[in-house]
Every structure is written in structure tokens, then in C-alpha cells.
Amino acid sequence: MGQKECEEAVSDNRPVNLDLSQFSFPLPAITSVIHRATGLILFVGVAFVLWAFQESLSGEESFNAMKSVMQGFLAKLILWGILSALLYHLVAGTKHLLMDMGIGETLEGGKLGAKITLVVSIVLILITGVWIW
Amino acid sequence: MVANITSLGRSGLYDWMVQRVTAVVLAAYILFLLGYFISTPDLTYADWSELFACTAMKIFTLMALISLSAHAWVGMWTISTDYLKNGVVRFLFQGTCGGIMFVYFVWGVQILWGL
Numbered sequence A: 001m002g003q004k005e006c007e008e009a010v011s012d013n014r015p016v017n018l019d020l021s022q023f024s025f026p027l028p029a030i031t032s033v034i035h036r037a038t039g040l041i042l043f044v045g046v047a048f049v050l051w052a053f054q055e056s057l058s059g060e061e062s063f064n065a066m067k068s069v070m071q072g073f074l075a076k077l078i079l080w081g082i083l084s085a086l087l088y089h090l091v092a093g094t095k096h097l098l099m100d101m102g103i104g105e106t107l108e109g110g111k112l113g114a115k116i117t118l119v120v121s122i123v124l125i126l127i128t129g130v131w132i133w
Numbered sequence B: 001m002v003a004n005i006t007s008l009g010r011s012g013l014y015d016w017m018v019q020r021v022t023a024v025v026l027a028a029y030i031l032f033l034l035g036y037f038i039s040t041p042d043l044t045y046a047d048w049s050e051l052f053a054c055t056a057m058k059i060f061t062l063m064a065l066i067s068l069s070a071h072a073w074v075g076m077w078t079i080s081t082d083y084l085k086n087g088v089v090r091f092l093f094q095g096t097c098g099g100i101m102f103v104y105f106v107w108g109v110q111i112l113w114g115l
Helices: A004-008 A027-056 A060-069 A073-100 A108-132 B011-039 B045-052 B055-083 B085-115
Strands: none
Touching: A027 A060, A027 A108, A027 B011, A060 A073, A060 A108, A060 B045, A073 A108, A073 B011, A108 B085, B011 B055, B045 B055
């Protein structure tokens, strides 16, 4: 590369393509973003869990009230949502720990790990849905 | 080494370790509770309150609460430093997360030990 081309290549006026819709995200990138998103969902979901925890331990009456609240469709849906986020986060986190131990660190391993994360968590989420309803 | 003043342990390596150790505690706690729910399909108040009256369960729950606080802090910190580029916005976001985390922790302890 000549001097002129070199200067042009590092010039501040070079086009920067940060239009995310133009990117092609590999599967491991997608599973990583979902891991973060589910973490954020769980951060908010803890409020619901603590509230249910509080009601369930405030005496027999409120325990039974909580139990009947949990029979409602909306409550079941929220519970399923939180459990789904939790299961995905747990599976993706387990994959992280395995990779920290040096398992599946290659490019191929990363792709396979992302696929396994998706499949295992979808299966667990469906089983949980059946268990709740 | 560039130390970020808002990171939990002033070092990325320390935060990385905290994230993993707390993750293992939380995973153990969640799997235990899931196992408990699955093996006790018709849960009564007597079973449930007896479980949490037990000292071992109180210790385990408190451990999970402390782990949750640290784990969520590192996680939310990571998200905020990646996506929030404006210093003020990021600081406010981190402050809010820290505040919520503290409320969660005290609330959890309060439920666990009562009045």
C-alpha cells in the first residue's frame, strides 16, 4: 500500500458500518445476547419471586392465597416466563463453565456449544411448560 | 492494567471469578428448589414453612441471596459498560441496579428471618 492509500485507510472519514441489521450474527453471538437478555429479565423477575416467597411464608392463609393465585393463567404465564429465562441462563452459564475448563473452545466447538445450548434449553422450557399446566 | 473504578473487585479477573463462584452457588440452590418442587407435588404450608425454618436452609438461602447480589451486579455492570456509552446515563443505571440489588437483599433477609 502506498502512502496515500495508507492515510486514506486510517482516515477518520472512513465509512463505519454499524448498522446492526446489516450484520450477520453467528449462532454463538445470538446465544450470548440471549444469555445477557435473560440475565436482565431475571434481574427484574427477582421482584416477583421475592413477592411470591414473602406471601408463601407469611402464614397458612396467605400461602393458600398464593397457591390459588398461581392457578391463574397470567400467573402461570409469568412463572413460565421467569423459569424459561432461568433455565436458558442456567444452560448457557453451564456452557460457559465448561468452556472455562477448556471444553469446546474451538470455533467448531463454539458453534456446536451454541446449538446444544439452544436445543437443551428449548426442551427444558417445553417440559417446564407441560409441568406448570 | 486499566482498572475500572466501578467494577466490583477493581479487577476484571476478580469479577470473572466472582461471577463463576456465585453462579455455581445459585445453580445448586435453584436445582435444589426445583428438585424439591418436583418431589413435593402437593405442597402444603406446613412442608414449606418447615423447610425454611431449618437452619441449613436459612444458611443456603442467605448464601444464594449474597451470591445473587454479587452475580447480578457483575452482570448488570458488564451490560452497562458495553451498551451505555454516556457516563452520566451509565452511572445512573449502575446506581439504580445497585440500589435495587440492595433492596432485594434486605427484603430477602427480612422474609427469611421475619420480624
